Amino acid sequence: MTSPALQIALAHHRAWTGKNLDLAMSYLAEDVVCDAPSGRIQGIDVYREFLAPFAGQLLIRAELIAAFGDDSTALLMYDTETIPAKSAPAAECVTVSNGKIVYNRFVFDRTPFIAFSQQQAPVNE
Amino acid sequence: MTSPALQIALAHHRAWTGKNLDLAMSYLAEDVVCDAPSGRIQGIDVYREFLAPFAGQLLIRAELIAAFGDDSTALLMYDTETIPAKSAPAAECVTVSNGKIVYNRFVFDRTPFIAFSQQQAPVNE
Numbered sequence: 135m136t137s138p139a140l141q142i143a144l145a146h147h148r149a150w151t152g153k154n155l156d157l158a159m160s161y162l163a164e165d166v167v168c169d170a171p172s173g174r175i176q177g178i179d180v181y182r183e184f185l186a187p188f189a190g191q192l193l194i195r196a197e198l199i200a201a202f203g204d205d206s207t208a209l210l211m212y213d214t215e216t217i218p219a220k221s222a223p224a225a226e227c228v229t230v231s232n233g234k235i236v237y238n239r240f241v242f243d244r245t246p247f248i249a250f251s252q253q254q255a256p257v258n259e
Numbered sequence: 260m261t262s263p264a265l266q267i268a269l270a271h272h273r274a275w276t277g278k279n280l281d282l283a284m285s286y287l288a289e290d291v292v293c294d295a296p297s298g299r300i301q302g303i304d305v306y307r308e309f310l311a312p313f314a315g316q317l318l319i320r321a322e323l324i325a326a327f328g329d330d331s332t333a334l335l336m337y338d339t340e341t342i343p344a345k346s347a348p349a350a351e352c353v354t355v356s357n358g359k360i361v362y363n364r365f366v367f368d369r370t371p372f373i374a375f376s377q378q379q380a381p382v383n384e
Contacts (some may be wrong), residue, residue: 171368202327225266
């Protein structure tokens with residue numbers, strides 16, 4: 135496995151799924167862009183706000199399903215066990231430039247997380 | 260690109276996103292298993308029932324984002340433009356054996372599709 139992009143992507147993945155957000159963020163460019171199911175996230179601070187509640191509060195454990203890459207692109211799929219869902223898989227396709235993740239296309243099913251947040255904060259009737 | 264699994268996965272992908280379901284199904288094993296957001300799908304007939312409404316009615320076009328593979332595994336991410344959502348990306352991690360897809364881990368966000376189906380068939384109040 136000699137893909138430089140994959141090495142960075144996996145280092146980032148291991149860090150955040152290991153709940154080390156500071157280390158995870160060190161692999162991101164300051165102006166990272168992430169297209170997530172809820173919309174576009176721009177900048178490392180907003181990315182951290184996006185990831186922190188999931189990594190810190192909802193994630194129990196993660197397991198890599200597959201990971202591939204070339205010079206500039208890495209594609210990962212992994213499953214996560216979370217408080218809202220026993221299995222909540224996700225895929226990330228990241229672009230790496232100068233050793234940092236500059237772009238991430240993030241795919242996962244929001245359904246169990248939306249249901250969970252509605253349980254936590256029920257709508258007033 | 261010399262991954263046999265990726266060649267099968269891409270042929271399947273091109274066929275169903277080109278709305279040729281018969282050709283797409285020819286790349287699947289009879290006893291294919293697919294873990295999709297809504298649960299496990301078993302057998303080629305049920306797989307076809309799962310894919311047909313999306314490919315036939317909801318899909319406008321698909322665009323590959325990234326695709327990698329090795330001897331037995333292929334990992335694809337693609338975006339789809341659909342009637343419910345302008346951008347509905349998905350990822351598939353398929354296992355290929357004897358030239359057929361025997362397993363697929365399918366990840367996408369159900370949220371826009373659930374909202375669309377609720378609009379189409381509103382719940383009686």
